[in-house]
Amino acid sequence: MELGLKGKVAIVSGGSRGIGFAIARELAAEGVNLALGARSGPDLETAAEEIRRETGVQVLPVGADLSTLSGVQTFVAAAVELFGKVDILINSAGAIRGGSLLTKPDSDWQEDWDLKLFGYIRMMKEVFPIMREAGGGRIVNIIGNAGRRPDPSYIVGGGANAALMNITKALAVEGGPDNILVNGINPGPTRTARWDVMNQGLASEWGKSVPEVEKIRVRDNPLGRPCEPQEVAALAVFLASERASYLNGVLIDLDGGATRCI
Numbered sequence: 027m028e029l030g031l032k033g034k035v036a037i038v039s040g041g042s043r044g045i046g047f048a049i050a051r052e053l054a055a056e057g058v059n060l061a062l063g064a065r066s067g068p069d070l071e072t073a074a075e076e077i078r079r080e081t082g083v084q085v086l087p088v089g090a091d092l093s094t095l096s097g098v099q100t101f102v103a104a105a106v107e108l109f110g111k112v113d114i115l116i117n118s119a120g121a122i123r124g125g126s127l128l129t130k131p132d133s134d135w136q137e138d139w140d141l142k143l144f145g146y147i148r149m150m151k152e153v154f155p156i157m158r159e160a161g162g163g164r165i166v167n168i169i170g171n172a173g174r175r176p177d178p179s180y181i182v183g184g185g186a187n188a189a190l191m192n193i194t195k196a197l198a199v200e201g202g203p204d205n206i207l208v209n210g211i212n213p214g215p216t217r218t219a220r221w222d223v224m225n226q227g228l229a230s231e232w233g234k235s236v237p238e239v240e241k242i243r244v245r246d247n248p249l250g251r252p253c254e255p256q257e258v259a260a261l262a263v264f265l266a267s268e269r270a271s272y273l274n275g276v277l278i279d280l281d282g283g284a285t286r287c288i
């Protein structure tokens with residue numbers, strides 16, 4: 027299938043590893059030039075170099091703290107300065123920690139929402155006018171099925187994800203007339219560094235081994251396993267492509283059928 031992505035420019039928040047990196051790599055394989063944003067300079071450089079070597083596209087690594095407005099503005103400005111446009115935004119920088127209402131300190135809510143909730147919102151706010159001016163664009167938000175499955179032990183993440191689903195749909199309505207299509211993907215548990223860290227945390231909280239925790243976390247999943255980052259990437263690339271020209275405001279649960287609702 028010809029996806030019509032060659033020569034486009036994508037900016038990928040959280041592009042140094044995990045889901046963001048997998049999406050960046052797949053976009054690059056389709057000929058998309060990239061700006062990758064994350065905090066760690068060395069990790070970003072390694073990610074960028076790997077993608078350049080594999081695909082030959084241009085990759086701009088931008089070290090920025092995307093939980094701040096200035097970090098977001100620095101990232102977007104650097105991409106525009108080099109490429110002169112932004113066709114695609116992938117929002118994937120997020121690191122929300124588990125915990126319940128009574129155990130989570132106020133600072134955790136603030137810090138975690140500063141990155142995932144406000145970071146995604148600010149990225150969209152920065153690129154919207156650029157895309158509008160250029161006659162359109164694509165935004166893919168990597169959200170998470172915890173937003174549809176309220177869980178008191180992951181209340182900060184569930185709350186942010188529910189808000190992002192609402193905002194994604196609202197912006198799809200606002201962007202549609204300008205051909206800015208905004209969609210969201212709700213992965214279930216996905217095998218990234220986050221998956222390992224969360225399993226280690228749950229293992230000590232529940233007094234179980236990590237393999238036991240892994241089994242519990244996929245027990246209501248019909249496929250019996252976590253999602254792979256490449257599986258999120260395949261869907262994100264399609265949503266960013268010319269072939270997805272009538273998909274707008276959709277929230278796709280990519281969780282092997284674990285979420286049971288209509």
Ligand SMILES: NC(=O)c1ccc[n+]([C@@H]2O[C@H](COP(=O)([O-])OP(=O)(O)OC[C@H]3O[C@@H](n4cnc5c(N)ncnc54)[C@H](OP(=O)(O)O)[C@@H]3O)[C@@H](O)[C@H]2O)c1
Nearest residue numbers: 040042043044045064065066092119120170215216218220
């Ligand atoms: N993995 C899952 O099970 C899962 C399931 C559903 C939804 N999601 C969502 O998918 C997204 C990606 O998750 P992932 O599993 O790929 O995470 P990950 O492997 O931990 O990668 C997170 C990325 O975000 C960057 N990042 C973290 N804090 C940042 C900050 N303050 N400023 C800029 N960049 C920052 C990280 O780089 P630095 O640390 O160097 O900054 C890294 O590139 C998140 O929004 C997550 O909530 C994940």
